Amino acid sequence: MKKKLSIVDIANALNVSKTTISFILNGRAQEKRISSELIERVMKYVAEVGYKPNSLAKSLRTGKSNTIGLMVEDISNPFFASIARLIEDRAYKNGYKIIYCSTDNDTHKTRELIDMFRDRHVDGYIMAPPEGIEEDIQSLINDGMPVVLFDRHLPKVNTDFVEVDNYFGAYNATKHFIEQGFKNIAFVTFLSSQTQMVDRVKGYEEAIKSENLEAVVKEIAFNQNDELILEPLRDFLKTHQDIDAILSGNNHLGICCLKIMKELNIQVHSDIALISFDDHDVFELHSPSISAIAQPVEAIADNVITVLLKRLNALSIPEKSQAIILKTDLQIRNSSIRKLL
Amino acid sequence: MKKKLSIVDIANALNVSKTTISFILNGRAQEKRISSELIERVMKYVAEVGYKPNSLAKSLRTGKSNTIGLMVEDISNPFFASIARLIEDRAYKNGYKIIYCSTDNDTHKTRELIDMFRDRHVDGYIMAPPEGIEEDIQSLINDGMPVVLFDRHLPKVNTDFVEVDNYFGAYNATKHFIEQGFKNIAFVTFLSSQTQMVDRVKGYEEAIKSENLEAVVKEIAFNQNDELILEPLRDFLKTHQDIDAILSGNNHLGICCLKIMKELNIQVHSDIALISFDDHDVFELHSPSISAIAQPVEAIADNVITVLLKRLNALSIPEKSQAIILKTDLQIRNSSIRKLL
DNA sequence: CTGAAAGCGCTAACAT
DNA sequence: ATGTTAGCGCTTTCAG
Numbered sequence: 001m002k003k004k005l006s007i008v009d010i011a012n013a014l015n016v017s018k019t020t021i022s023f024i025l026n027g028r029a030q031e032k033r034i035s036s037e038l039i040e041r042v043m044k045y046v047a048e049v050g051y052k053p054n055s056l057a058k059s060l061r062t063g064k065s066n067t068i069g070l071m072v073e074d075i076s077n078p079f080f081a082s083i084a085r086l087i088e089d090r091a092y093k094n095g096y097k098i099i100y101c102s103t104d105n106d107t108h109k110t111r112e113l114i115d116m117f118r119d120r121h122v123d124g125y126i127m128a129p130p131e132g133i134e135e136d137i138q139s140l141i142n143d144g145m146p147v148v149l150f151d152r153h154l155p156k157v158n159t160d161f162v163e164v165d166n167y168f169g170a171y172n173a174t175k176h177f178i179e180q181g182f183k184n185i186a187f188v189t190f191l192s193s194q195t196q197m198v199d200r201v202k203g204y205e206e207a208i209k210s211e212n213l214e215a216v217v218k219e220i221a222f223n224q225n226d227e228l229i230l231e232p233l234r235d236f237l238k239t240h241q242d243i244d245a246i247l248s249g250n251n252h253l254g255i256c257c258l259k260i261m262k263e264l265n266i267q268v269h270s271d272i273a274l275i276s277f278d279d280h281d282v283f284e285l286h287s288p289s290i291s292a293i294a295q296p297v298e299a300i301a302d303n304v305i306t307v308l309l310k311r312l313n314a315l316s317i318p319e320k321s322q323a324i325i326l327k328t329d330l331q332i333r334n335s336s337i338r339k340l341l
Numbered sequence: 342m343k344k345k346l347s348i349v350d351i352a353n354a355l356n357v358s359k360t361t362i363s364f365i366l367n368g369r370a371q372e373k374r375i376s377s378e379l380i381e382r383v384m385k386y387v388a389e390v391g392y393k394p395n396s397l398a399k400s401l402r403t404g405k406s407n408t409i410g411l412m413v414e415d416i417s418n419p420f421f422a423s424i425a426r427l428i429e430d431r432a433y434k435n436g437y438k439i440i441y442c443s444t445d446n447d448t449h450k451t452r453e454l455i456d457m458f459r460d461r462h463v464d465g466y467i468m469a470p471p472e473g474i475e476e477d478i479q480s481l482i483n484d485g486m487p488v489v490l491f492d493r494h495l496p497k498v499n500t501d502f503v504e505v506d507n508y509f510g511a512y513n514a515t516k517h518f519i520e521q522g523f524k525n526i527a528f529v530t531f532l533s534s535q536t537q538m539v540d541r542v543k544g545y546e547e548a549i550k551s552e553n554l555e556a557v558v559k560e561i562a563f564n565q566n567d568e569l570i571l572e573p574l575r576d577f578l579k580t581h582q583d584i585d586a587i588l589s590g591n592n593h594l595g596i597c598c599l600k601i602m603k604e605l606n607i608q609v610h611s612d613i614a615l616i617s618f619d620d621h622d623v624f625e626l627h628s629p630s631i632s633a634i635a636q637p638v639e640a641i642a643d644n645v646i647t648v649l650l651k652r653l654n655a656l657s658i659p660e661k662s663q664a665i666i667l668k669t670d671l672q673i674r675n676s677s678i679r680k681l682l
Numbered sequence: 683c684t685g686a687a688a689g690c691g692c693t694a695a696c697a698t
Numbered sequence: 699a700t701g702t703t704a705g706c707g708c709t710t711t712c713a714g
Contacts, residue, residue, distance in 0.1 A: 020699085054691050062693070063706080099438075259626065394707080398709090
């Protein structure tokens with residue numbers, strides 16, 4: 001078990017003071033006008049023995065950890081997983097590490113996670129916030145921490161966020177249903193006051209209203225246990241035999257709809273048309289293929305990290321916070337059209 | 342921006358020495374025979390002002406970070422995502438945080454990640470190791486770090502690991518194909534010398550051989566870019582029209598098979614039967630539903646964390662390392678049977 | 683029972 | 699151009 005080297009070991013071995021080593025290692029050699037010969041010697045030795053500064057000590061001293069805390073709703077949901085991957089990659093390239101966690105939309109758990117991140121001295125926060133976490137985020141911001149929200153935002157909290165135009169995405173998909181001649185279009189969503197969900201419902205309702213149709217919104221309580229989502233859905237479909245199209249509020253619900261329809265032997269497309277918010281591998285592969293309102297995951301990840309890095313590098317006066325709204329992309333597949341492609 | 346409290350602030354406010362505070366906070370009050378009255382007073386004040394010890398300083402001092410590093414192949418693969426979730430939960434309940442990362446099966450990237458974990462002073466490692474990382478892991482172990490491998494192991498490295506009986510899983514699935522009357526059964530896998538993949542091929546080959554059939558193994562180079570996986574697969578299917586059943590080495594390849602078959606208008610089940618290693622939402626939902634060799638994700642996660650916690654709490658003499666092999670569960674669905682259910 | 687003080691490894695103001 | 703030194707916040711030995 002080889003002992004871990006410290007900066008003092010290096011300094012002693014080279015007969016130089018540790019300050020000098022520190023300066024050289026932190027690229028302040030020029031500024032301090034250290035002889036390039038010495039720099040060379042130090043760098044060579046450091047590489048040779050494989051010395052790595054102890055980042056714990058460094059963080060303790062500088063107050064910076066070069067870590068970003070990322071909180072998604074559920075890392076096993078492909079939408080969040082892919083965004084997390086992209087953010088991780090970009091952060092990594094910019095010298096930041098990511099610690100990520102799933103909130104499960106649980107306010108209490110989220111609060112604990114924020115505490116943990118805080119405790120770990122993360123330099124910035126990226127999160128898809130659950131409801132009821134406003135105060136905690138505000139307190140983070142008050143303490144000068146950069147916070148970027150994505151997928152949704154908190155109206156009461158003034159900070160940067162990146163999301164898609166949920167209203168338009170749902171509006172547009174609903175209009176598409178109507179154009180295809182569907183009349184009894186239901187919207188299935190989670191019981192939630194999160195902005196993205198609220199906007200999606202609104203978009204749906206406006207589109208329905210504009211055509212003088214009747215809005216049917218089925219709200220289901222969010223639950224980790226899938227069976228508790230499938231059950232109300234099953235009831236809903238059984239008691240609403242007249243429905244000819246469903247718009248689901250996210251991919252999780254979309255998949256639940258598919259499961260129930262399979263179970264009840266309801267044919268997707270010929271019995272009930274379907275469009276889901278958020279794309280998913282399943283949708284493309286399904287027979288018939290399922291239309292989806294795809295979110296531009298790369299663009300979301302890019303914008304999130306860009307905004308955060310800007311804050312992180314900002315020297316002083318915090319700029320006004322920005323809201324970045326991206327466009328969704330309606331992927332029309334077989335599940336939502338009258339005639340199969 | 343409220344200043345962060347330190348142990349000194351608490352000590353001053355209460356007119357007690359910081360040592361005493363430290364003892365009380367770390368549950369050593371009894372041992373040090375501190376008056377329960379004082380303990381009471383300190384605890385109350387700490388709760389009141391919401392003081393949290395700085396974990397960075399604590400880690401620097403104690404050399405323990407209460408963090409576990411978890412490296413999976415790809416966090417956006419549901420198999421790894423669900424294991425990661427389960428491990429995270431269990432670790433959390435035992436006072437450990439998890440930092441996780443995707444290796445992408447990239448040895449170089451993995452090496453960097455190990456460095457980063459090391460740098461962060463994680464207390465233990467859980468990983469699904471890529472090939473070629475043996476030395477790095479060995480060096481970790483030599484330095485006394487607990488390392489638990491899962492999903493696969495490294496024959497040259499003597500450490501704990503948890504995996505399923507891959508040989509039997511594949512053998513069994515192949516036998517099932519044969520029982521159903523399929524004769525030209527192909528095995529599609531990644532070009533890999535990882536133990537789990539090797540064992541799966543072996544299981545397949547043994548089963549084929551036992552029935553005097555001909556083994557057809559298609560090996561595809563692992564690639565992040567799906568198109569580079571689909572292409573050889575497309576070629577393979579075009580040039581092997583006689584194949585009537587495919588066993589895929591993992592869920593990723595299983596999904597790729599589905600994609601290609603859809604594209605080439607090959608009917609799953611009636612044209613080619615299919616079983617995939619690793620279960621996936623897609624498989625259950627697909628029409629026809631796809632048979633899969635399911636891995637017991639809960640049991641894997643449970644065993645991994647249990648073994649690691651045992652090491653972490655072990656006071657001294659490292660016990661012999663253990664190999665935990667779990668059973669797979671063949672989920673027979675419509676894609677692999679002669680007559681539809 | 684409690685306190686003083688050393689020290690984990692690093693950075694940076696302040697000498698020299 | 700390089701060295702001295704004082705912390706960052708915490709734990710822990712040793713002395714009262």
